[in-house]
Amino acid sequence: MDLTFSPRRRAFRAEVRAWLAEHVPAAPLPSMDTAEGFERHRAWERELADARLAAVSWPREYGGRGADLIDWLIFEEEYWASGAPGRVSQNGIFLLAPTLMAYGTPEQKARHLPRMVRADDVWAQAWSEPEAGSDLAALRATAAPDPSGDGGWRLNGQKTWSSRAAYADWCFGLFRTDPDSERHRGLTYFMLPLDSEGVTVRPIAQLDGEHGFAEIFFDDVRVPPDGVLGGIGQGWKVAMATTSSERGLTLRSPGRFMATADRLLDLARGSADPSLRDAAVQAWTDSEAYRLHTFRAAARLAEGVELGADSSLMKVFWSELDLRMHELALDLLGPGAPVAGPWLDGYLFALAGPIYAGTNEIQRNIIAERVLGLPR
Ligand SMILES: Cc1cc2nc3c(=O)[nH]c(=O)nc-3n(C[C@H](O)[C@H](O)[C@H](O)COP(=O)(O)OP(=O)(O)OC[C@H]3O[C@@H](n4cnc5c(N)ncnc54)[C@H](O)[C@@H]3O)c2cc1C
Numbered sequence: 001m002d003l004t005f006s007p008r009r010r011a012f013r014a015e016v017r018a019w020l021a022e023h024v025p026a027a028p029l030p031s032m033d034t035a036e037g038f039e040r041h042r043a044w045e046r047e048l049a050d051a052r053l054a055a056v057s058w059p060r061e062y063g064g065r066g067a068d069l070i071d072w073l074i075f076e077e078e079y080w081a082s083g084a085p086g087r088v089s090q091n092g093i094f095l096l097a098p099t100l101m102a103y104g105t106p107e108q109k110a111r112h113l114p115r116m117v118r119a120d121d122v123w124a125q126a127w128s129e130p131e132a133g134s135d136l137a138a139l140r141a142t143a144a145p146d147p148s149g150d151g152g153w154r155l156n157g158q159k160t161w162s163s164r165a166a167y168a169d170w171c172f173g174l175f176r177t178d179p180d181s182e183r184h185r186g187l188t189y190f191m192l193p194l195d196s197e198g199v200t201v202r203p204i205a206q207l208d209g210e211h212g213f214a215e216i217f218f219d220d221v222r223v224p225p226d227g228v229l230g231g232i233g234q235g236w237k238v239a240m241a242t243t244s245s246e247r248g249l250t251l252r253s254p255g256r257f258m259a260t261a262d263r264l265l266d267l268a269r270g271s272a273d274p275s276l277r278d279a280a281v282q283a284w285t286d287s288e289a290y291r292l293h294t295f296r297a298a299a300r301l302a303e304g305v306e307l308g309a310d311s312s313l314m315k316v317f318w319s320e321l322d323l324r325m326h327e328l329a330l331d332l333l334g335p336g337a338p339v340a341g342p343w344l345d346g347y348l349f350a351l352a353g354p355i356y357a358g359t360n361e362i363q364r365n366i367i368a369e370r371v372l373g374l375p376r
Contacts, residue, residue, distance in 0.1 A: 003295065005074070012067075013074050019051055020082035028342075032088045033210035038122075038167040041088035045119035054117050055093050058101075062109065063117035069298035076255035081262070091163065092116040092123035096172050096191075099241045103189075103230035111226075112170075112191070124165035124194065126173030126216050127239070129158060134362050136174070137183040137236070141218060143175035143190060151225035153177070155190065155198075155218040163356075165214035166203035168194060172242075173216075174235045187235030192223045207348065243358065252318045254291035260325050260346070261287035267332045276332055283325045290317055309370040312363040319353030319360060326350040 005013070029044065030037035048054040049063055057072040058064025067075070087093070093116060100109060115121045132139040141157025155175055165171060170193050178186025194201055198221035203211035230238035261284040268280030293314070297307060326347035333343060354360040368374040 003292075009071060009074060012071055013078060016053065016075050016078040017082070019053065020078060020084055023047060023051075024082050024084045028083075029085045031210055032086060032164070033166070033206070033212040035167060038088060038164070041085055042119045042122060044085050045087070045089050045122075049118045054089070054119075055097065058097065058113065058117065062113035069301060070295070073253055073255065073294060073298060076253035077258060078255070080253075080255040080259035083259075088164065089116065089119050089122055091125050091168075092121070092170075095125060095242050096123055099189075099238060100229065102241055103234075103238050105226070108191075108226060108229065121169045122164065122167070124162045124168040124171040124214075124216075125242075126159040126162050126165070126171040128161045130160055133161075134359055136239075137187075139174055139176065139187070141173070141175045142179065143177045143188060143223070144179075146222060153190070153223045153225075153227065155192070155221040155223055157218050159216040159218075161204075161213050162216055163213055165194065165201055165216055166211035170194060171216065172229070174239055177232055177235075181233075184236040186233055187239075188232050189229040189235040189238040190223055190227050191229055192221065192227050196221050196223070198222070252315075254287065254294045254318075257287045257318060257321055257325070258291055260322065264325050264329055264332075267329055271332050276328065279328050280332070283321065283328060286321050287325075290314075290321065293317075309366050312358075312366040313371065315357055316354075316360050316363045316367070319350075319357075322353050323347075323350040 025044070029040045032038050032041040045054055052060075052063065052065050053075070055062075055064045056067040056075050057069065058066075060066050065071075097113060097116060100112060104112070112121070116123065127136060127139075129139050129141060139157075141155065141159060143153045143155050146152035146154050153175075157175065159171075159173055162171065170191060172189065172191045174187050175190055176186055177188040180186070192199075194216070198219040200217040200219065202215045202217065204213040204215060206212045264280050265284055268277045271277055271280075297310060297314070301307065326343060329343040330337075330347055369376060
């Protein structure tokens with residue numbers, strides 16, 4: 001594989017780098033898990049959208065640049081290296097949008113994508129329930145035909161751990177439309193505004209007191225027919241398209257980990273402990289390995305090869321690497337370091353990496369069965 005970037009790609013990288021150097025806020029924005037921080041991040045998303053940088057891989061008609069995956073990876077490297085803010089729109093842009101492009105009607109795409117890219121609508125993912133996390137097919141939230149007979153639906157039930165739902169505008173989620181169905185069958189994928197009548201959003205306070213998650217209660221919530229994505233009873237198939245984006249390339253690009261690894265090396269340079277310096281070099285090498293693996297995966301995708309269970313391997317790798325790097329940073333900072341700070345925030349979030357997007361135990365089950373062919 002030829003890893004030299006063409007002059008066109010290098011020019012794209014230079015353009016992104018120059019734009020970010022000019023626009024990234026000098027001071028970090030307040031946390032997006034606060035009301036004020038959420039709106040500041042929304043405003044940042046609009047700035048990105050104005051420069052057609054919010055979703056470079058989307059088609060131009062929806063606000064993107066029609067860039068291929070390699071350009072998107074380049075964008076991500078520059079983005080995270082510049083210290084730009086976290087992406088409050090990531091559930092929409094990186095998870096729902098690829099699914100919407102694959103399964104949405106032309107009207108659904110035209111309605112949702114332009115508002116999503118400008119963060120006019122920020123989306124939350126409403127999948128997990130109190131009794132359905134790893135075993136998502138155990139979900140109990142229901143959707144029944146609206147008694148008016150106009151093709152709409154009535155939603156009931158509870159979702160939980162919905163990231164950013166405390167302040168988001170819309171959600172996408174799975175509901176059981178066939179009451180006689182079991183497990184993966186009879187589910188339907190819905191999209192609806194969080195200010196719909198009958199929706200109650202109850203924020204969940206995290207360890208740090210911020211509202212990073214919410215529970216969402218649905219009490220006979222009406223959803224019109226065009227709130228269904230991908231057809232009645234097709235929910236599992238449609239949802240699997242989202243999880244593949246979530247675990248694989250699009251949620252966690254290597255640029256994010258390379259940026260952390262570079263900062264870790266800077267930190268390790270000042271350390272007198274050779275074992276910590278060695279560990280930092282190892283972490284940087286692992287990040288580079290993930291980066292090269294991702295470029296290979298992007299090349300294979302471009303050739304039409306599906307990622308399949310490979311996305312599970314990637315998810316385990318990036319989540320464990322991220323945690324290792326943050327643990328090491330705290331070791332390097334030592335017990336005398338100030339308690340608050342970006343490394344500690346990053347560490348707390350890295351702890352969640354092996355849980356969200358499907359726990360690593362579940363990913364290992366998938367790898368064992370589908371990659372290694374081991375018995376269930
Ligand atoms: C930061 C973060 C953000 C999240 N954001 C969202 C969101 O936006 N929307 C949303 O819907 N959900 C979200 N979640 C929820 C997440 O999807 C679930 O936490 C996850 O799927 C695990 O489900 P659970 O918490 O119910 O744990 P459980 O499924 O109860 O699992 C408990 C433990 O048992 C293990 N386990 C379970 N089944 C098996 C098995 N078959 N084999 C081996 N081990 C097993 C698990 O690995 C885990 O260690 C988020 C979670 C986190 C941490």
